[in-house]
Amino acid sequence: MATVAPHDSHASQNGELPSIESNGNTATRDRLLVAALEVFAAKGYGQASTREICKHAGVNVAAIHYYFGDKATLYREVFRIPERLVHLPAELDDPATALSDGLRVWYSHVMSFVLAPDNGSHIRLLFLREQVQPSGLLDTNRAGILRPYHAQLLRFLMPRIGIDTPDPRAHQLVFSLVGIAMVLFVERAAVRILAPGILDSEPQVAATVEVLVGYAQALVAAECAHRRDAKKTNTNKEKS
Amino acid sequence: MATVAPHDSHASQNGELPSIESNGNTATRDRLLVAALEVFAAKGYGQASTREICKHAGVNVAAIHYYFGDKATLYREVFRIPERLVHLPAELDDPATALSDGLRVWYSHVMSFVLAPDNGSHIRLLFLREQVQPSGLLDTNRAGILRPYHAQLLRFLMPRIGIDTPDPRAHQLVFSLVGIAMVLFVERAAVRILAPGILDSEPQVAATVEVLVGYAQALVAAECAHRRDAKKTNTNKEKS
DNA sequence: TTGCTTGATTCAAGCGTTTGCTTTAGTGTG
């Protein structure tokens, strides 16, 4: 009955990404993807209407059905955008990187998305939404853009706090390191009011990053100290 | 034309809260409020339908119009619930409270809402939603349940880090103290997967609180150290 | 060049459903 449309002619058997130059009029498809990213980020899945997305993209409402099949598939496809865009800083995986340098690189990387409302910040907002209100449309293992950040930070820290397998405290340390930055995103409205002059310009963000690095070092040092004490106690116990 | 309905016969001239035993059938009104709290928390303002709220409350759809006028007013009224429920721990305002004790009280208070999906946790989720996606329906000065927490924590810390008026760094310290706890809420799905055994039972939460208290003390100490150094540098500069 | 075919893409219109809200009729109590 219906013509074989692009959206299901994509060979999804192989795991590779549907190339951005797949088939069909990629200009329309891409404009739709970008528009969907922006509208989904601004309003969330449920509140974003297909009509608005199409109007924003300058295409007909039928284009969503034609290229993606339905709204849910378009949403899932939008979530695949970061697979092409997110690059984690490589310094963190270098064993020679000093603790403070690695932390500085990491926080600079994360906080760079505070300024400049480009695609990147839209993607972050989208993932944050998915945390607060899971749409149920995504594979759970893909949801959570913070997952790779967490994993990389954990890899970076483990040797530097003297362990080789993660334990609950190590995870909580990483969560705390993430948290002192994330709160500035989530509470950004409050930050703007209570502490203006923290995130409003490039040099301010740089200064904020330095504070974060200092705090992070304190957290890591506290964790190291705690582990030393625990070890000492254990050794004493074994002696007695 | 329309009967003078309860929703606009409430004396809103005086600033006092509309008593929960105002007029009309308070049972229906309250069940509507509680149901709205739960549905709004679960789905957000836009995705929550008035029909679902009424069905959940076991009342007719016309009841919303009768008691509140419309959906937006109901939403605003739901946001007034915490004014009757949120009690901040008083120990924090006692100058004699030790730093570690105050932090422990505060984190215990905050983390108590992680367990037990009662009204409290619904309220938190609701406010978190409003942070991520402001509905535009609330007065900006009321939005942000974290505001009083932030203010109280700031009051508690200022004398303990040796200042008497807040500055940007003090605010960022408070944000960081809030952040290491908030990340466990926002990223709770990730926490459950990556670090099971952190938030799943009462004793686990207690242990997590202890870790948070330790980290918080480290952050405060780092801030104090930084301020000492800065002061010393300033003094040296003045001498030269 | 010309006319024709074919497949891909876009378009306007409209389908059925759900939305927030209203209306009208009704119920029970003082």
Next chain:
DNA sequence: CACACTAAAGCAAACGCTTGAATCAAGCAA
């Protein structure tokens, strides 16, 4: 009767999605 309240039906608008026709470029024979 008067009043506070509830129930059921329905309205206009917006929703996701579908449809059939219009448009366009490419290929090809005459």
